[in-house]
Every structure is written in C-alpha cells, then in structure tokens.
Amino acid sequence: MTVADYSREPRILAESYDSPLAERLKTLWETKPGIIGWLSTVDHKEIGIRYIVTSFAFLVLGGIEALIVRLQLAQPEQSVVTPTQYNELFSMHGVTMIFLYALPVLSGFSNYLWPLILGSRDMALPRLNAFSYWTFLFSGLFLYAGFAIGAGPNDGWFNYVPYALKPFNPGPSQDFYALGFIFFGLSVTAGGINFMVTALRTRAPGMSINRFPMMIWGTLTANAGNLLAVPSVSLAFFMLWTDRQFGTHFFNVEAGGQPLLWQHLFWMFGHPWVYAIVLPAMSIVSDGLPVFCRRPLVGHTAVALATVITMIIGFGVWVHHMFATGLPNLAMSFFNAASFVIVIPSAVSVFAWVATIWTGRFIYATASLFFVSFIWLFVIGGVSGFLTGSVPVDWQVTDTYFVVGHIHYVLIGINVFPVVGGLYLWFPKMTGRMLNERLGRWNFWTMFLGFNLGFFPMHISGLMGMPRRVYTYPDGLGWNTVNLVTTIGAFIFAIGVLLLVINVLVSRKHGRIAGPNPWDASNLEWSTPSPPPPYNFVVLPTVASRHPLWEDRLNETEGRSTIHEGAVLDHGKETLGVSPLDAIPDAILKMPHDSIMPLCLSLSLMVLFVGLLLKTGWLIGLALLAGCIFSLIWLWPRVSQGQRREPAT
C-alpha cells in the first residue's frame, strides 16, 4: 500500500482482540461514560440499535392504533371511536408504520451492520449518522405531538388535496403533518447520503463492487432511490403548507390550482418509497437465508441486478395509484405495462430464494422460518399487486380492503417478517446472546398464523366491495364475518409481536452466550467478537471473495481473505478509505470524535419547525442562528482530522 496521500505507511500485523493494540483502540473508540457521552456518541452500532429500538417503539404505537381501528370495525355500526378519531387513528397508523417504522428499522439494521459487513470501523460520516437518527426521533415526536393534542394527520398518509386544504381542514392537523414530514425528510436525506458515501468509500480492501453482500445492494439501492424521491414529496408538503398558510394556489381549485398535481408529486415519491422500505428487507433474506441453507445465494449477480432494476422501474409506475382519476387510456396503458414489468425482477429474487432452499441443506431455526414464510407472503403481496396493476381490475379493487390486504402483505410480509428474522439472526451479534429458540417458535407461529388469519380476509372483504378508510359499515353487505375474523387475527398477530418483545427483553440478560459466529455464517461481521468492540476490527481485514468466512469450504478462489492480519490503524480514530469500484485502499481516513453537536443541530431544527408551525418570527430566527452556530462548531477544522500528509515542518 503505497499511495502518496497516505499520511504514513500503516503496519500490517496479525493481532487478536485481547492484545494491547485492542486495548488502545478501545480507549480511542469507545463512547464516553455518562449522559453527555451517551448523547454525543457517533458509534454506528449505538446509533443502529437506537434506530431499531425507536422504530420498534413506533411500531408498537402504530400497532395499538391499528388495534383500536380493528375494534371499531369488528362489527357493523359500532361507536368505539368517533369518525374524527377514527380518521386520525387510521391516518396516524399509516404515517407511523410507513415512515416512522418501516424505513428507520431498516436504517437501523444497516447502520449497525454495514461497517461490520464492509470490514470498516464506522460509517463514512459518523456525525451525520447521529444527526439523521436524532432528526428521525424528533420528527417522529413532532408528528406525535400533533396527534397527542388531537391534531394528528387526518387525511390518510397519502393526504390528498383539496381535503387537506384549509377550507376543509381548518385545524393544525395538516400543518403538523406537512412540517413534520419535511423534518422527517431531512433525516432520510442525511441517512441516504451517508449510506451512499459509506458503500462507495469505506470498505475493506478487496471488497470490490461485485463482492458486495446483498445487504449492501438492498440498502444502497433504497437510499439512492430515496435521495431522488424524497424531494418530490417534501416539495409537495411545502406547497401544501404555503397554500394553507400564505394563500398560494398550487392545489386550490378556485384560483386555478390542480388537485392532481398533489397526487403526481406524492406518488412519484410514494411508489419508489414502497420499494425503498422493502428492498433492504429483501436483502436481509438474500443474505440470511443462505446461512440456513449452507450454500451461497443462487444467482447473486442476478438478484443484485434485480434489486437495482426494481428501484429504477419503481420510478415509472406511480400512476397505477391514480387509475381512477380520469387520465387518458394511453397513459394508463403505459403504467399498466410498467407495473407488470416490475414483477420480473421480483420474480428473479423469488426463484433465487426457492432455488437456494431447494439445492441447499436447510436448517430449521426461528430466523429461517421467518425467511421461508416471507417468500410465500411476498408472493401473495406480489400477485395482489399484479392484480391492481391491471387498469380494469384496479378500477374495481382500488380503494377497497383488497388494497389494504395487498399493502399489509407487502409491508408486514416483506418488511416485518424479514426484520424479525433478521433480529433472530443478528441479535447474537448485537448482544452476544442468542434469542430463545423455543420462545422463538411460538413467536413465529403466532405471528404467521395471526397475520394470515387477520390480513388474508381483507382480500375477501375487498372483493366483496368494502371500501377502505370507512369508520363503519352497514349490516347486510356480507362484511361482518370477515371483519370479525380480521380483528381476531390482528390481535393474535399483536400477541406474536409481544412474544418477540418478551424474548428480546429476557434473552438480552439470560440468553445463551453466542460466540463470534453462532450460525457459522459467511460475511465479515461474523469474524468479530459478539458484541463487536467499539472499533469493530482490531486490524482491518482484506477480502478476496464474496464469502470471506466460507472460502476454505467453497474453495472457489485462488487467494484467501485475510481476517486476522491487516492494517494497524491506531493513530487516533482511523479507518481505510478505498476506491469506489475496486476497493483499492487510497487513504487513511481520520474519523471524527464524539460530538453533541448533531443532537444540538437536530434540536435547533425541532425549534425551527415549532416556530414555523406557530409562525413565530423570533423563534424561527433563534433556531436558525443556533443552527448556524452548532454547524460551525460541528464542522470546525482541526489539524488532527486532516486527511492528507502533514507538510514537513
């Protein structure tokens, strides 16, 4: 490794995790004790776990909202809640699950795992990472503050105008939602940039782009998509807010505004977003399932390409949410075709997974049960999507419970099931202890049966013509029994989630000790101790294949990855920077120290958005000023952080 820009030539040594070097690295990298240390940490593992815990808390909140909704709908003509309360509940449920749970939980996994999988010591931009977490948390609290005072979103997560405009929606609900979403979008954007830079820049030498594990492909693709999609909806929400507060006329019909403009801007974001919250989850399965089949994933390259292609086509299908809006048939035909074409890359993955099980040696474990059942749920969610992609069929089933069934098979089947499976898989890495397998089986079967009992009948009630977003329904239309079954299933599913929470709480303290690689898995994260030390790798590994820990048994490559011998980087917090495609090391990156500034900046944004909500000038000014100061402190240059050779003195 001789690159001029290195500030020095790193030593290459074999070192263990109990050497004096490891001790030194630990002091350098570990989070400082105390509350300030806790609030200042930029350790991707801490942040990843916070993401996961916070998004699970939102999952539980959204779940409780859903259960109240299901109680209301268990029988016809009930009044468990008022229509207004119902509309806020179903809207907040959607906002919570789609924004505050589904993406952040995947960001949590990726945050925790990426540097470990990539053979690096942290995300490329650790402080930005902390910032994106705090911003996610505060934007979630902002949205829930509205909900708590009875001003939560009340127009569904899709928030169609003109119902969202002031004449029909005079309260602050829509201002909370519009500003809250823009706030949340900042978190997604910051996170997206960080994932992009990390994937391209901070990896183990040798981990060229063709050796990316699927977890990298899934999250990278999703975040690239988000960076392109989020501006569309942030803009739309901003326009909504100015329409409401300053009398602009983007959507206001009386003054020449266009209600359909909202739908285009929203779904140009909304559909890619749906892929962004399933592709990383699918990649959890693509990486996790092979571990339990004792073979590499069938068609690794095909599945990686399918992931990217799905995202690209995902930008060209948004109009299938608008087939009933009176668009020309020719335009709709195009989007019908695109919605069918996007099935093909998904089918690539499905057949790859089935073939992996078919040709592998399957091992039953709670994680693998979640992964296998996911494949089947994915297919159900897929074919119902195929049905709604056909324009004439969609005219009938759109906005019925059929679509509610579809979206839940997609979001629970393709997001929650892989995530829970992923938790069983990686919990030992995160905590050093195994989740209880016996409780795990109960957990799996309760969730699986409860889910299908609860959500499959939604397809039936949809085919029987039950519209979605209705707070009640009359007797005599044949919807009673299916709704009762749905409610019972939803509660069983909730018990399954509760079992998971119990398992996590108990196993954290009392689970079986895991050891570094309890599943005998192939990726780099399993070469570190469990839980990994703050610095991840005592020496930075070099990678020679897609499956560093399986090389000896697969015997497919000439060279071998070197895991326990590598660059010693101990002059402060350091990791290697590599070239984007071939992962040839070209810099020793000086990584930033812990800082409370990301939290402070995020807090000042919170104040800014409260100021905008209240339209209070001095508060806005104060927040902007504070934000500038915090940014300056955050970015203040320090010689010790210089990335280039210091000039000779």
Add this chain to the structure above:
Amino acid sequence: MAQNRTVAKALAALGGVIVCAPLTALADRPMSVLRSAGPKGDPVLQLNWGLLAISILVVVIIGTLLVLALSRQPQPRLAFDARGPLPVSRPAGGITWIYVGIGLTALTLLGSLVWSMVVLANVAVPSGKGGLELQVIGHQWWWQVNYIGDPISRRFTTANEIHIPVGVPVRITLKSADVIHSFWVPALSGKTDLIPGQTNTTWIEAREAGTYRGQCGEYCGAQHAHMAFSVVADPPATFDAWWQAQLADSPPPTDDSAKAGKIAFVRRCGSCHTVRGTDAGGIYGPDLTHLTQRATIAAGVLPNTPGHRGAWIADPQGIKPGSQMPVLSLSGPEIAAIQAYLATLK
C-alpha cells in the same frame, strides 16, 4: 421431518380454508366486484376472475415448491449444535430455476397485459350510440344527480338515487363541489373519481331491472363511510313514467299540520334544500322535491320512513357526525309538522 409435516399441513389447511371456501360465496353480495350486471362489467369480470385465477395458481405453485424444497432435504438434518464447522457447498443447477421461472413469469405477464389492454379498449366507451346523459356532482357527503337531457324542460335534479332505463347506455359526467370523491357501482362499473376543477366521464348500462348499490370510493373526510347511493334500473316504460313524475312540482299540502310544516320547512330548511314549486330553493343540500320516492335518506344511512326522517331532522349530528346538516334545535311540534310536510313530497 415432523416439522415438515407441520409446515405442510398448516399451509395446506390455511390455503384451503381461507382461499377457496369464501370465494364461491362472494358473487352474490350487494357490493361484490365479482359480479356484473351490464355490458361494461362483463369483460372486466372475466378479467377479474382470470387474473385472480392466475394469482391463486402462482401462490399455490410457489407454496408447493417451498414445501417440497423443505421436505426433500437429505437426512440427517443439519443443526447448529453440532460440533465443528458445518458443511458449505455450492450445488449446481440453481440458476436454471431463475431462467425457467422468469420465462414463465414473462409469458404470463405478457398475456395478462394483452388481455388487460383489450378489456380497457372494450369498456372505454359504450358500444351503442345514443342513450341517456347524466351529471353527478359529489358533495360531502351525498350525491347530486342532474338529468341533463334535451330539451331544457326535461331537466331536473335529484339526489342519492339514480334511475336509469334497462338496456340503455348512460353517459355520466362527474364533478365535485368540494373534495375528491369516487363514483363506484361495482355491479355496473369500476371507479372514476370526481375531482374539483375537472370533469371526468364514465358510463353504465344495466342488463336487467334491479337496484344496484354504489358507494364513494375515495376518502373524503369525516363521513366518507356514509356516502352511499343506488342505481335503480327500470324497464323503459317505468323509467319514462318516473321521469315524468320527477319533472312535476310537488303537490301543495292539504292538511293543516303539513301546511304548517311547509311554512316551517321553507323558513328553517329552505336556505339549503330545494322543493320545487315552493320558496325553498337552497342548493347546499339534496333536492327534496320528491323525497318520499327515494328508498333511503342521508346518502344511504337510514331507510326513508317518517320515523327516520323525524329522527334525522332532530339529530343529524348524532346519526351522521360531522355531516353538513346542522342541528336546528327544532321544537317537538315543529319537527312533527315538518315530518308531516315531508310525507307529502311524493
């Protein structure tokens, strides 16, 4: 192996019970989308069943493959508690799955696409010429129906109940007075949105006489759940008689209570509701000229009986919270009088 069987049995039982059994019972429900009562619905219904069959087949095939993949595993099974590293290998043949799978998927999709496009073209406009023209305007939370045929003297307005002649295509223009709604009569036609600032069109045609239920298909606020309507298809002669009757003004009330009711109605209700032939000419609520001819009130919420009409006038916000119909704090005698007057609106 025992676990295999559990998985297999669970999947089979689940599939059998929740997929097949209820599907057969679906078609006769009032709002079922698996039913067609006219030429616009027929090709869509075939497509619905066709794509549904393909979908169910795909789910069953992949489910079977998964169960087979799990049950054909070599014995003994591997387990993580074994000592030493587990075997890892890359058996050949996996990629063939993707080639074959994608080939079949693409062919199926292509066929489905062609079929969808053919249906789309077939139902775009009615095959016959002529027919009836209607205008439907969505309001929070009821339907205004304007019969706009020529000459102008043949035009009138009603609400929430659309009468059409059997066997005649009915072209409908759709508008909204406030937010987005969606016009949907499952047995006759899929959804078309009513969007403010925009005029959409759809058409319906009923093969047989009967009443077909419809409901708003797009979330439109507090009472989206209570925005139903019905399409009543009559034999042409009956339809013409109905039209003729609708064109007439309501006959003036004769008994005293109804006369008093009329005065109270014009004063208290007339700024929102119209009764043709009286001073009540409001345009914010449904036209009530021939109120008693309709089967329901409040957009399908209550049956149209004197008792229910009285209850509705007394407490609209209790029955349909958030509705635009205000609580007028009418006295008992006032309500009784208005009730008596409404009963004369034949």
